[in-house]
Amino acid sequence: MQAFKKYWKIFWRFRKLELMRMMEYRGDFLFWALVSILWTGFNFFFFSLILRVSDTVAGWTADEMYLLLGTFTLLDAFTWTFFYQNMQRYTRHVFTGSLTMLLTKPISTIFLLTTSSNSFNNIFRFLIGCAAIVISLHRMEITPSISSVVLYFFALMAAALFIYAIWFMASTLSFWIEKLDNINEIIPGLRRVMQVPRGVFAGAASVLFTVLLPISLVASVPSEILLQKAETKWVVWLFVSSFLSLLLARKFFYFAIKRYSSVGN
Amino acid sequence: MSQPVITVSNLKKHFTVYKKQPGLLGSIRSLWHREYETVAAVDDISFTINQGEIVGFIGQNGAGKTTTLKMLSGLLYPTSGSVSVLGYNPWNRKSAFQKQFSLVLGQKNQLWWDLPAIETFLLNQAIYDIPEAQFRKTLNKLVNLLDVKDSIQIQVRKLSLGQRMKCELIAALLHNPKVLFLDEPTIGLDVVMQKTLRDFISEYNREFGATVILTSHYMDDVKELCKRVIMIDHGKKIYDGLLSNIISKYARNKTLSLVFSESVTKKSLTEFGTVKNWNGSSATLLVSRKEATKIAARLLESLPVQDLNIEEAPLEAIIREVFGNKAKSA
Known part of the structure; x- marks a missing residue:
């Protein structure tokens, strides 16, 4: 309990430091906030074009698709807020040797690498995502039960942890591949897979993106929970794969740290 | 302890x-x-x-x-x-x-x-x-x-x-x-x-x-x-x-700083050690560390020495020499 309190306190101190830093560079914040809003707007616009020529996408109606996009936007804003900068820093720490300073601290290095930074640029995307979910549910005249809403948030959390785990493992490769800046573009590149219904994928792609690397489940399964059409096996697989990938990410990090050679000084 | x-x-x-x-x-x-x-x-x-x-x-x-x-x-x-x-x-x-x-x-x-x-x-x-x-x-x-x-x-x-x-x-x-x-x-x-x-x-x-x-x-x-x-x-x-x-472990030489009451030639100093500086009225000699005291006594006897100082080589120079020698032998 004492340890949890300590980590909780440090987590919020990091948020405070980042908030202070953001206020030092408010122009940068406003610009990136605008870029992220535009990006989200273009994304909705792109799918609206598809839905004009096709009534459904893999069996999902337009309103269901907007619910899925809303869920994806929430998830994406969250991962962009907490993971992108930290993973960029992680690979840079390994490359420049500044990981040294983190490793001497009497606190989990994974915690430091994962939580020390964040951005606030995506805060408006949270609001857009929430608005898309509420409006689409209203249009479909669906009032989800409290248990569905609770399960939805747990599923979103599991999805975020799954993305975190695979991103962290990819960044951990920087212990072997010295300059790995672009790894931080590969995981976001998979976002195209996340924002379409899992039914879009067939054959080998389906096995790859729903079973082996279940990235197509991260927005689809929570959305299906709200739409009351979720299949139990996929809900369970989302939670199980998140848990397993987190364990694997942790083991991989401790394996990698043994071959850390720092850099010359 | x-x-x-x-x-x-x-x-x-x-x-x-x-x-x-x-x-x-x-x-x-x-x-x-x-x-x-x-x-x-x-x-x-x-x-x-x-x-x-x-x-x-x-x-x-x-x-x-x-x-x-x-x-x-x-x-x-x-x-x-x-x-x-x-x-x-x-x-x-x-x-x-x-x-x-x-x-x-x-x-x-x-x-x-x-x-x-x-x-x-x-x-x-x-x-x-x-x-x-x-x-x-x-x-x-x-x-x-x-x-x-x-x-x-x-x-x-x-x-x-x-x-x-x-x-x-x-x-x-x-x-x-x-x-x-x-x-x-x-x-x-x-x-x-x-x-x-x-x-x-x-x-x-x-x-x-x-x-x-x-x-x-x-x-x-x-x-x-x-x-x-x-x-x-x-x-x-x-x-x-x-x-x-x-x-004491690595220094091979000591430095003798000499001031003379009369001008002395450079040649007259070479038999005592390596002449680092000389201008007639003063000179600096590098001499074997073990022999430094004896050489100083001989200098006082044979040359018109007005002032004499025996100095250890600077630590920086000794360490430079230690690593220099190691690098050459590597």
């Missing part, structure tokens, strides 16, 4: 490094074929350090000093050998161990660049579980000792190198570490700031009984702070003992 705080036995660290052939062709070749070689950064080093000692690590660039410090801090896993610091195996990275030591790398920083240093201090207070009263007391003491009361409220990126280094030291010492690894803490600082930091390290060692390992390329740092030095060359320990004994 104080207890050993640091015990190092047969410590080795080998790195595999990639050897790139020069030029564009070399880069293209390296795409499918890379040559690697194993470098012994630390090669079978053993020593013990007692509580409260300040020990200087001396060696050329790439000698293995920082690699040793990183292994003592638990950052690098050794190829073989064992280390105990404060009774802990550093590679287990126990929180209880990490709360008792600090590593300061002169070329790396832990301060948050865009924020005032006080914010990093507060973060370290949370990370190291420092109680509020102890934190305030230690912070006030360190801030006063280093005279940075105003600097800690200013964004780190706007501080001078000297002010920043002082703040780095405060960040590293807030938890009152029992063991301090200082890797070139005065690098890039002007002589006044170097002196301030040296005085501070000495004061910290006295007040807290801290054990300190210091690496520095500035001999003034070593001379002022360390009674004992460990010399490392190409990963091997070549000397471990009192700084003052380096002179």
Whole structure:
């Protein structure tokens, strides 16, 4: 309990430091906030074009698709807020040797690498995502039960942890591949897979993106929970794969740290 | 007799490094074929350090000093050998161990660049579980000792190198570490700031009984702070003992400075030793260390000597010569 309190306190101190830093560079914040809003707007616009020529996408109606996009936007804003900068820093720490300073601290290095930074640029995307979910549910005249809403948030959390785990493992490769800046573009590149219904994928792609690397489940399964059409096996697989990938990410990090050679000084 | 705080036995660290052939062709070749070689950064080093000692690590660039410090801090896993610091195996990275030591790398920083240093201090207070009263007391003491009361409220990126280094030291010492690894803490600082930091390290060692390992390329740092030095060359320990004994072990010559009452020729001096300087009325001779007293007596008898001084060679010159000879023989 004492340890949890300590980590909780440090987590919020990091948020405070980042908030202070953001206020030092408010122009940068406003610009990136605008870029992220535009990006989200273009994304909705792109799918609206598809839905004009096709009534459904893999069996999902337009309103269901907007619910899925809303869920994806929430998830994406969250991962962009907490993971992108930290993973960029992680690979840079390994490359420049500044990981040294983190490793001497009497606190989990994974915690430091994962939580020390964040951005606030995506805060408006949270609001857009929430608005898309509420409006689409209203249009479909669906009032989800409290248990569905609770399960939805747990599923979103599991999805975020799954993305975190695979991103962290990819960044951990920087212990072997010295300059790995672009790894931080590969995981976001998979976002195209996340924002379409899992039914879009067939054959080998389906096995790859729903079973082996279940990235197509991260927005689809929570959305299906709200739409009351979720299949139990996929809900369970989302939670199980998140848990397993987190364990694997942790083991991989401790394996990698043994071959850390720092850099010359 | 104080207890050993640091015990190092047969410590080795080998790195595999990639050897790139020069030029564009070399880069293209390296795409499918890379040559690697194993470098012994630390090669079978053993020593013990007692509580409260300040020990200087001396060696050329790439000698293995920082690699040793990183292994003592638990950052690098050794190829073989064992280390105990404060009774802990550093590679287990126990929180209880990490709360008792600090590593300061002169070329790396832990301060948050865009924020005032006080914010990093507060973060370290949370990370190291420092109680509020102890934190305030230690912070006030360190801030006063280093005279940075105003600097800690200013964004780190706007501080001078000297002010920043002082703040780095405060960040590293807030938890009152029992063991301090200082890797070139005065690098890039002007002589006044170097002196301030040296005085501070000495004061910290006295007040807290801290054990300190210091690496520095500035001999003034070593001379002022360390009674004992460990010399490392190409990963091997070549000397471990009192700084003052380096002179008796490695210095081959002494310098005789002579002032004459009448002009003497250069030729008349050559039979006594190597003439370094000569202008007729004064001269400087390099003579064998063992024979220095006898040669001085002979000079007084045979030449019109008005004043004579026998001096040891400067420590810097001796160390330069030691590493120079090793490099030639390598």
